[in-house]
Amino acid sequence: MDIELQKVSFAYAPGTPFEKRALFDVDLAIPSDSYQAIIGHTGSGKSTILQHLNALLKPTEGSVRIGDRTIHAGKKENDLRPVRQKVGIVFQFPEHQLFEETVLKDIIFGPMNFGVSEEEAINRAHTLIKLVGLPESVLEKSPFDLSGGQMRRVAIAGVLAMEPEVIVLDEPTAGLDPRGRTEIMELFYRLHRERHLTTILVTHSMEDAARYADRIAIMHEGHCVLTGTPEEIFSNAEELVNYRLELPHVVRFQHQLEQKMGRKLPKLCLTEEELAKTIAQLLREERDGQ
Amino acid sequence: MMDKMIFGRFIPGDSFVHRLDPRSKLIFVFAFIIVVFLANNTPTYIVLLAFTLLVILMSRIKLYFLINGLKPIIILMVFTFLLHIFFTKEGPLIFEWKFIHIYEQGLRQGIYISIRFLVLVFVTSILTLTTSPISITDGMEVLLGPLKKFKLPVHELALMMSISLRFIPTLMDETDKIMKAQMARGSDITTGPIKDRIKAVVPLLVPLFVSAFKRAEDLATAMEVRGYRGGEGRTRYRQLKWSIEDTVALLSIVVITAILVYLRS
Amino acid sequence: MHEILSLNHVTFTYAPEEPTVKKAVEDVSFHVEEGEWIAIVGHNGSGKSTIARLISGLLFPQSGTVNVLGQTLSEENLWESRSQIGMVFQNPDNQFVGATVQDDVAFALENNGVPYEDMVERVHEALKQVKMDDFLNHEPQHLSGGQKQRVAIAGALALRPRLLILDEATSMLDPQGRQEVLSVVRDLREKTGLTVLSITHDLEEAVMADRLLFMNGGKKYAEGTPSEIFALGDQLIELGLDLPFAMKLTKLLQAESVQLQGENMTEEQLVNDLWTSNFKK
Numbered sequence: 152m153d154i155e156l157q158k159v160s161f162a163y164a165p166g167t168p169f170e171k172r173a174l175f176d177v178d179l180a181i182p183s184d185s186y187q188a189i190i191g192h193t194g195s196g197k198s199t200i201l202q203h204l205n206a207l208l209k210p211t212e213g214s215v216r217i218g219d220r221t222i223h224a225g226k227k228e229n230d231l232r233p234v235r236q237k238v239g240i241v242f243q244f245p246e247h248q249l250f251e252e253t254v255l256k257d258i259i260f261g262p263m264n265f266g267v268s269e270e271e272a273i274n275r276a277h278t279l280i281k282l283v284g285l286p287e288s289v290l291e292k293s294p295f296d297l298s299g300g301q302m303r304r305v306a307i308a309g310v311l312a313m314e315p316e317v318i319v320l321d322e323p324t325a326g327l328d329p330r331g332r333t334e335i336m337e338l339f340y341r342l343h344r345e346r347h348l349t350t351i352l353v354t355h356s357m358e359d360a361a362r363y364a365d366r367i368a369i370m371h372e373g374h375c376v377l378t379g380t381p382e383e384i385f386s387n388a389e390e391l392v393n394y395r396l397e398l399p400h401v402v403r404f405q406h407q408l409e410q411k412m413g414r415k416l417p418k419l420c421l422t423e424e425e426l427a428k429t430i431a432q433l434l435r436e437e438r439d440g441q
Numbered sequence: 442m443m444d445k446m447i448f449g450r451f452i453p454g455d456s457f458v459h460r461l462d463p464r465s466k467l468i469f470v471f472a473f474i475i476v477v478f479l480a481n482n483t484p485t486y487i488v489l490l491a492f493t494l495l496v497i498l499m500s501r502i503k504l505y506f507l508i509n510g511l512k513p514i515i516i517l518m519v520f521t522f523l524l525h526i527f528f529t530k531e532g533p534l535i536f537e538w539k540f541i542h543i544y545e546q547g548l549r550q551g552i553y554i555s556i557r558f559l560v561l562v563f564v565t566s567i568l569t570l571t572t573s574p575i576s577i578t579d580g581m582e583v584l585l586g587p588l589k590k591f592k593l594p595v596h597e598l599a600l601m602m603s604i605s606l607r608f609i610p611t612l613m614d615e616t617d618k619i620m621k622a623q624m625a626r627g628s629d630i631t632t633g634p635i636k637d638r639i640k641a642v643v644p645l646l647v648p649l650f651v652s653a654f655k656r657a658e659d660l661a662t663a664m665e666v667r668g669y670r671g672g673e674g675r676t677r678y679r680q681l682k683w684s685i686e687d688t689v690a691l692l693s694i695v696v697i698t699a700i701l702v703y704l705r706s
Numbered sequence: 707m708h709e710i711l712s713l714n715h716v717t718f719t720y721a722p723e724e725p726t727v728k729k730a731v732e733d734v735s736f737h738v739e740e741g742e743w744i745a746i747v748g749h750n751g752s753g754k755s756t757i758a759r760l761i762s763g764l765l766f767p768q769s770g771t772v773n774v775l776g777q778t779l780s781e782e783n784l785w786e787s788r789s790q791i792g793m794v795f796q797n798p799d800n801q802f803v804g805a806t807v808q809d810d811v812a813f814a815l816e817n818n819g820v821p822y823e824d825m826v827e828r829v830h831e832a833l834k835q836v837k838m839d840d841f842l843n844h845e846p847q848h849l850s851g852g853q854k855q856r857v858a859i860a861g862a863l864a865l866r867p868r869l870l871i872l873d874e875a876t877s878m879l880d881p882q883g884r885q886e887v888l889s890v891v892r893d894l895r896e897k898t899g900l901t902v903l904s905i906t907h908d909l910e911e912a913v914m915a916d917r918l919l920f921m922n923g924g925k926k927y928a929e930g931t932p933s934e935i936f937a938l939g940d941q942l943i944e945l946g947l948d949l950p951f952a953m954k955l956t957k958l959l960q961a962e963s964v965q966l967q968g969e970n971m972t973e974e975q976l977v978n979d980l981w982t983s984n985f986k987k
Contacts, residue, residue, distance in 0.1 A: 573805070574805075575805035575806075575809070603805055604803065606805065607802070607803070607804070607805055607846065610845075610847040611799055611846075611847065614847075655800075656797075656799070656800045659795065659797055659800035659801065660800050660801065660803065662764060662795070663793075663795055663800065663801035663803070664803060664813075665764065665788075666762045666764065666788060666791075666793045667788075667793075667803075667813055667814040667817060667861065667862075668785060668788050668789055668814050668817035668818050668865075669813070669817045670785065670817070674819045675816050675817060675819060676815070676816050676819050676820055676821060676822060676825065677816065677822070678808070678809060678812035678813075678815065678816055678822070678825050678826075678829070679809065680822060
């Protein structure tokens with residue numbers, strides 16, 4: 152499913168002395184099956200955008216099209232559940248949303264709110280708990296007896312159980328240790344590739360955006376200032392500096408190396424693996440050429 | 442979420458009223474509440490209104506905030522006004538229609554009581570609008586200090602108060618976040634039939650309590666590590682300074698009292 | 707060198723009645739000298755935060771001793787020892803006690819009965835050290851995570867401690883906030899030579915330390931300089947940590963049979979290594 156923001160502006164507390172504008176004329180189209188990263192500093196408006204993606208916030212101006220439903224500014228909307236079912240959001244520190252007595256009950260909470268039968272919801276819970284890397288025995292435990300990392304996986308399973316067509320991730324790895332971080336990111340990447348889940352990653356990690364996303368949008372002070380593929384975005388180092396953003400580690404390293412060599416590598420590499428392969432390839436070609 | 446709460450909000454500024462010591466402001470408001478009940482005829486109510494207007498002008502608070510402060514009690518005001526109009530049957534009859542009889546005294550009393558409400562709300566609002574909650578707490582702690590002799594845990598109460606004030610915005614943010622997270626999972630407390638809304642309270646409250654307890658635990662640890670062990674032997678960083686203006690403010694209350702006593706019938 | 711802190715064969719369990727339950731900290735010994743920056747690394751649940759709680763006297767070990775400034779920590783000297791140690795915790799919100807920045811920095815001073823004039827001076831000085839002196843009257847809800855943590859550091863510094871403990875103080879921050887906090891700590895070390903103990907799983911923070919203590923399953927797995935620890939390579943990854951970028955790339959290049967001299971800790975080393983071993987002809 153695709154989502155399109157058209158000239159979206161948003162203000163908190165409009166019409167009071169405390170009015171605070173958070174978004175200005177944002178245009179952003181997220182096609183079906185894509186992996187879109189939205190990057191920006193804290194306060195750049197990326198969390199506000201995120202809440203527009205399933206109508207938790209409605210634009211003050213402009214419109215948001217979510218699949219075949221369009222949310223217009225100033226119009227009263229009734230029953231947004233179908234929209235919310237299709238767009239699942241994994242909020243930052245999602246473990247804070249757990250509330251049920253058992254993990255199972257918490258996972259089936261979402262789907263049952265959207266009218267899925269209990270039996271079906273329980274089935275989904277059993278499949279998903281394994282998918283997020285926890286044993287099935289966890290289902291009968293209280294979520295509050297689990298470790299922080301386990302709680303996060305349960306919360307993620309709870310969102311996936313709604314079987315959304317789009318999944319929105321808000322800093323899904325914040326506070327995790329390196330292994331936990333990789334596991335969670337790989338899990339979502341697998342879902343994206345295997346189930347064609349449209350994925351929107353809201354993050355300040357250039358590394359994750361470079362590694363996983365196929366499209367990137369940069370937010371700065373409420374404006375969407377840059378959009379493009381990772382290659383396009385990261386070959387534009389001067390522009391990024393304006394928004395106080397850094398290049399991913401790999402790209403910075405590639406630049407360093409190119410400067411030393413006095414020439415360019417054949418392409419811009421976005422992961423360490425790709426860079427290692429490219430360098431090895433270059434060396435082989437040079438050897439064979441001699 | 443915070444934006445809806447204009448009543449009771451502190452608006453920073455640098456007016457005469459803003460600069461007053463919280464102790465003098467607290468005493469002032471407390472005395473004013475009593476003094477208001479001295480008024481009992483038209484001249485005295487005019488004096489009260491004029492005095493309140495003066496305080497408002499000196500605080501340089503926009504009328505917007507004061508009017509907003511009235512909203513929660515407007516129904517109460519209208520209700521008492523009507524009560525007096527319909528049920529005080531003294532003085533000449535001035536209006537009659539079917540079963541409605543309005544007497545002069547009723548109208549008079551209705552207006553008086555409304556003015557009383559108005560000045561009380563305005564003056565207490567001025568207190569909260571011009572004094573940060575933490576200064577109010579400081580003022581209270583000092584003013585209630587003598588009660589320590591009667592084993593009232595004044596320091597602890599003040600600390601509890603200031604920590605609660607400190608955490609209100611944090612918990613409001615948290616409420617908003619959890620509400621949004623549960624809304625995204627199809628449980629909406631803001632719309633739908635009342636039955637569904639009640640059901641949506643549990644998914645909101647449980648996480649909120651869990652997190653509040655976690656915060657309380659963290660905070661207690663942090664306070665302990667930073668050497669907190671009760672009020673004994675502590676010094677105070679927040680100092681209160683009584684200036685000539687404070688004395689003037691309190692004198693104005695004495696003057697008003699004298700005028701009211703002289704004018705009242 | 708003056709010893710600031712030492713742990714001798716410290717063992718701690720949260721469930722002393724049940725010997726089968728795994729101990730949170732088991733037979734850990736190490737010491738910290740004055741002026742050192744030591745980092746305790748390990749994945750979540752490796753026992754690193756329990757160590758911080760043992761040092762600050764929030765917990766007492768079932769066996770072994772914790773010595774702070776030459777004294778064995780006990781109920782009697784607990785408060786004295788706490789006045790010598792500044793500690794910054796993980797969650798920026800949950801340690802901000804005061805209504806404003808300056809009130810919060812003064813909190814520990816008030817607790818220790820420091821006279822008013824002295825307090826004012828120390829609060830300003832401490833806030834200057836963390837570059838937050840323009841924010842004296844700001845309320846916590848108007849500060850970023852990184853700013854709140856800097857205020858927390860100032861709150862610790864105001865007491866003029868002998869040791870600053872950072873208990874995962876950067877793990878909840880965005881990259882910008884993390885940079886702010888780390889650069890403040892680095893500056894402090896340069897200017898005042900403050901002893902720092904940081905507990906972290908952030909590599910960037912770990913590499914900045916003089917010595918690393920690598921915890922796994924409640925035990926000390928290894929101890930050494932950052933290069934010694936990172937030389938463990940794959941073992942680190944197996945135990946849930948990561949390698950610095952340059953070392954990771956070195957391994958990947960070697961796997962692609964690119965000739966390299968050796969372990970490269972920094973990117974500069976790796977660029978030079980690549981250059982001299984391969985391109986420079």
